[in-house]
Amino acid sequence: MPNAIARETQRLSDVFVAAGAVPLTADILLRAETLLDLYGEDIRGRAYVTADPLRGEMMLRPDFTVPVVQMHMKTQVDPARYTYAGPVFRRQENDDSRAIEFTQVGFEVFDGANTAASDADVFVAISHALDGLPARASVGDLGLLLAAVSGLQTTDVRKAALLRHIWRPHKFLALLKRFGGGTPVSEKRKRLLSAKEPLLTASGDMGLRSQQEIEKRIAALKKDAQTPPISTKEVGQIEELLAIGGPLIEATDELVSLATTMPAIAKAVDQLKARNQALSARGVDIESLYFEASYGRTTMEYYDGFVFGFYATGTNGLPPLATGGRYDALTAQLGQGREQPAVGAVIRPDLVCQLREEQ
Amino acid sequence: MLKLGVPSKGRLMDKTFAWFAERGMTMRKSGSDREYAGAVDGIDGVELVLLSASEIPRELEAGRIQLGVTGSDLVREKLALWDTRVAEVAKLGFGGADLIVAVPQSWVDVDTLDDLDAVAAAFRADHGFRLRIATKYHRLVREFLRDNGVADYQLVDSQGATEGTVKNETAEAIADITSTGETIRANGLKILDDGLIHASQATLFRGQISHWTEQQRKVYKQFERQLGLTGSEPPAGV
Numbered sequence: 001m002p003n004a005i006a007r008e009t010q011r012l013s014d015v016f017v018a019a020g021a022v023p024l025t026a027d028i029l030l031r032a033e034t035l036l037d038l039y040g041e042d043i044r045g046r047a048y049v050t051a052d053p054l055r056g057e058m059m060l061r062p063d064f065t066v067p068v069v070q071m072h073m074k075t076q077v078d079p080a081r082y083t084y085a086g087p088v089f090r091r092q093e094n095d096d097s098r099a100i101e102f103t104q105v106g107f108e109v110f111d112g113a114n115t116a117a118s119d120a121d122v123f124v125a126i127s128h129a130l131d132g133l134p135a136r137a138s139v140g141d142l143g144l145l146l147a148a149v150s151g152l153q154t155t156d157v158r159k160a161a162l163l164r165h166i167w168r169p170h171k172f173l174a175l176l177k178r179f180g181g182g183t184p185v186s187e188k189r190k191r192l193l194s195a196k197e198p199l200l201t202a203s204g205d206m207g208l209r210s211q212q213e214i215e216k217r218i219a220a221l222k223k224d225a226q227t228p229p230i231s232t233k234e235v236g237q238i239e240e241l242l243a244i245g246g247p248l249i250e251a252t253d254e255l256v257s258l259a260t261t262m263p264a265i266a267k268a269v270d271q272l273k274a275r276n277q278a279l280s281a282r283g284v285d286i287e288s289l290y291f292e293a294s295y296g297r298t299t300m301e302y303y304d305g306f307v308f309g310f311y312a313t314g315t316n317g318l319p320p321l322a323t324g325g326r327y328d329a330l331t332a333q334l335g336q337g338r339e340q341p342a343v344g345a346v347i348r349p350d351l352v353c354q355l356r357e358e359q
Numbered sequence: 360m361l362k363l364g365v366p367s368k369g370r371l372m373d374k375t376f377a378w379f380a381e382r383g384m385t386m387r388k389s390g391s392d393r394e395y396a397g398a399v400d401g402i403d404g405v406e407l408v409l410l411s412a413s414e415i416p417r418e419l420e421a422g423r424i425q426l427g428v429t430g431s432d433l434v435r436e437k438l439a440l441w442d443t444r445v446a447e448v449a450k451l452g453f454g455g456a457d458l459i460v461a462v463p464q465s466w467v468d469v470d471t472l473d474d475l476d477a478v479a480a481a482f483r484a485d486h487g488f489r490l491r492i493a494t495k496y497h498r499l500v501r502e503f504l505r506d507n508g509v510a511d512y513q514l515v516d517s518q519g520a521t522e523g524t525v526k527n528e529t530a531e532a533i534a535d536i537t538s539t540g541e542t543i544r545a546n547g548l549k550i551l552d553d554g555l556i557h558a559s560q561a562t563l564f565r566g567q568i569s570h571w572t573e574q575q576r577k578v579y580k581q582f583e584r585q586l587g588l589t590g591s592e593p594p595a596g597v
Binding site: 036037040041042044045093094096161164165168170171174186188189192204205206207208209211213214216217218221 | 439440463464465466467468470473476477478480481482485486489497498501502504505507508510511512513514525526528530531547552
């Protein structure tokens with residue numbers, strides 16, 4: 001099996017090189033701080049942490065995205081296509097049947113000119129690489145939800161709070177409910193909001209968070225209490241959007257009709273239509289694709305546009321063979337002042353081999 | 360021999376000894392008072408091993424002891440998928456303590472985890488680093504905060520005097536064990552309304568019976584009978 005995986009890894013790399021990608025290598029040990037800043041403390045549950053006295057905490061790379069984006073953003077190349085291959089490491093705290101180390105072969109496209117074409121190129125490259133395997137693809141588009149939230153008739157503070165929790169669906173819905181007036185305000189909170197002077201406590205000021213910061217938040221809470229709730233109509237539209245799922249063509253029609261009452265998503269729907277066309281033009285049978293508006297929200301936290309995954313058909317419980325998507329915002333976060341639209345995907349050659357063997 | 364691990368000092372040891380004594384098993388340290396081994400009278404085939412309460416979960420998992428008394432918080436913190444590695448035999452009704460999240464009392468705008476999350480976002484923007492929560496229960500706290508949608512925080516390790524970290528400005532909030540909440544209040548902190556992570560108490564655990572010898576299983580049956588625990592027949596396998 002190891003030989004077969006190595007051969008498959010090479011074959012996949014060749015496919016991506018043929019699609020115009022330049023091979024890259026990346027460090028296995030990454031600075032923990034970069035990943036912690038990006039993903040928060042949760043990453044500690046998913047990545048192996050190690051340390052030395054000089055550099056402090058380091059992490060075994062949980063994927064290639066961060067080092068590849070960092071490397072690319074130091075260059076000024078536009079457009080650029082890369083491929084890479086190597087092991088990634090995933091700490092498992094709750095499921096000892098899941099792999100802690102496996103190979104990924106990736107393909108990334110940095111191209112600001114035509115996002116629909118880049119999206120389609122990456123999807124097609126992955127689809128070609130998996131040719132002949134019993135797999136089906138699911139697609140989604142987080143740009144729709146981001147656009148819907150940004151277009152809500154409410155304060156920027158509320159929108160920012162919702163956008164911050166896009167990738168935590170449970171929390172997102174709780175916030176949406178609260179901003180829609182569906183959560184009763186506690187007595188304690190009512191007292192705080194009706195107090196003329198800031199409430200004082202016996203213990204006085206303590207810790208780094210200053211009295212000024214506390215008063216700033218109380219002022220924000222008071223202002224929010226005066227803000228009318230997000231309308232039932234708008235909350236309903238977000239829920240309607242999130243519930244869309246089905247064959248891509250039908251889902252697209254539903255989104256087009258939703259956009260007539262929800263103009264904020266019109267541009268994102270146009271993007272989706274342009275991508276559908278680009279996929280069709282490259283020979284993808286888009287009739288066979290399945291669309292889910294919520295796809296990628298729990299497992300792919302840096303994706304903010306097109307997202308997709310390829311799944312083995314007829315095999316239960318196998319993780320996705322390939323996953324990918326667009327991560328424009330991540331390039332801005334890691335780009336030290338620069339940003340560049342980017343889309344990419346990875347394949348797991350071990351799963352490809354396993355699937356071939358089972359066939 | 361069935362090895363029974365018991366906390367090696369303090370009230371937890373005394374109360375454990377008393378709990379077993381009430382049920383007809385007398386425990387005593389063997390030899391000098393400094394020795395960490397002992398005997399159990401009133402039942403044959405059970406050996407007493409005195410250990411630090413925090414080591415008992417690991418020893419149970421490794422199969423070096425078959426039974427152990429420790430806090431349910433420690434088992435959940437130290438063992439991933441704890442309920443597939445060890446099983447609860449009996450709650451002993453003492454050693455109660457809550458693992459909670461607490462913030463300064465001066466944070467009059469913070470009552471809940473939602474508030475904490477909102478403050479964490481603002482704190483990061485204002486200070487340039489993630490809000491620090493001091494704890495020694497890293498895994499339990501991280502999972503709890505994740506499940507409750509709290510982001511933009513970091514855990515800083517604190518193995519003792521955790522309640523003092525906020526005053527000392529090495530953390531903005533804490534997650535720690537408290538039984539009465541007095542130390543928390545005395546240090547100018549308050550517990551969040553929904554900040555209870557786990558209500559812990561001293562609990563008798565056992566390891567995986569499938570790894571035991573025939574003899575150990577026999578002794579365990581007798582042990583259960585004498586403690587009046589029969590009827591709580593464990594599922595096979597674990």
